[in-house]
Structure formats: C-alpha cells, structure tokens
Amino acid sequence: MADPMRIRAFARDGMVNVKVLMSHEMETGQRKDASGKLVPPHFIQNVSATHQGRTVLQAQWGPAVSKNPFLEFNFKGGQKGDKIVVTWEDNKGEKRTDEATIN
C-alpha cells in the first residue's frame, strides 16, 4: 500500500484552496536499471477529488507527471470543517484514498 497523501485545504474568500502531495514513483517505462533492463512503467493514471460527494476535480495523468506528484486547485462552495476526499489509481490498478478537513 502506498503511503498516504498529504492534503491541505484552506477556505478563504468563498474559495477553497486544495494542495495535494501524493507518494508515488511515477516510473516512466523509459528508464533502464543498473543491468540495462527497462524499468516497467508505474504511474498514476486517474485522480479525482470530491467535496461532500460532488466531484470538484478530475485528472488523467501520463508518466510525465513528476515523482511524488503535486496538485493544486481551487473550488467554490466549501466550508471550514467540511471534508475533501482525494483518490488516485495507477496503471497497475493500485488505489489510494485519503481525506482532509478544510481549515
């Protein structure tokens, strides 16, 4: 199981600012290991963020997204104390879901 995401969400001026740091290798499939063999690709493909059951962001990623991916976005309608839930799924079908409280 991958390490938990770090999610920070702050409400200000009617908007909620969300910053997510995920823990993932994001292996491109182009890199060779010490013995010269290609390292198979392993990267997050789908990301979604929901606020009280409503999707506030979706993303599809390729292997060009950096290792330990960072994501920042803003949405309307969130209140202090609400939960924001972020889920990712990678090309091997591994998933991780974490949540944070809006500050």
Add this chain to the structure above:
Amino acid sequence: MNATRREALKAGGGAGLLALLAAAGVLRPGMARAADWNKQAFEQKTVAEALRALGAQSPASSDAILIKAPEIAENGAVVPIAIESKLPGTQTITLLIEKNPQPLAASFGIPAGTEANVSTRVKMGQSSDVYALVQAGGKYYVTKKEIKITLGGCGG
C-alpha cells in the same frame, strides 16, 4: 451517436449538457468516469497525433490561456507548471510537452464551481514548447510557451 449528440445539444446548457455529452461519449478526454483513462491519446508520439486522439485537431490560438512556468528550469525532473484559463465555460485543461517521448502529460476535468486554474509538476526530457489546450463551450483553444531545461528529467 450523432442522434444522441443532437438530443444532447437540444437539451441545452449548463451541467445537464455536460453530463449528457459525457454520457454520449462526446466529451473527450473521457472525463466522465475514472476508468476512462485515454490510453490512445497518452500513447501518441507527437503533439499533432495527441491532439487528433483528443478530438482537437485544429485548436484556435488564444491569449486567454496562461501558462505559468519558469523560462528556464534547472531540473527537468520537476518542472512546476500552472495553467489558467480565462475562457468562460472551461471544461478541460490539458498539458502537452512537445519534445517528450509521449507529449500528452496531464489532462484535468474542471467541473462547474472549480476555478480553471490548476498547478502540477512534470518531467521534461529537454527544452521544449509546452502547450496548454483548453476545451471551453465545446471548442478547443491552445497556447504555448517555451521552457528551457538545464538538466533533463526523463533519464532518471
């Protein structure tokens, strides 16, 4: 599918239209369900092929899209890029890096109520133009910016 599309268009604006378009499979990249990773588009080797796979062959150039990124990035493994669209009704924001082996890097679905402004970090193998493709009101718009890389980020 054309009939469904026509119905969807007739049904009119807002979130309803978006949902119908998504249901009809018209909205690309397939943002409707998480399982719809657009393999075909991500595996293309050139920007033109990726645009075609996204259904955005000839996007209009727009200065209402801003790419916020360094002119010169020292480390190609971690290039911070933010894309903001000032186009009303922005539905998707897509980032392509011309000289990467697979140009399509990331695509974001922007639901109503979410700012058309996302930030992430990407790998760049070498100095390259990056393209921000925006789908707004069913049309595609694009802008580009050159980012110079001191140390490539695809080798390791």
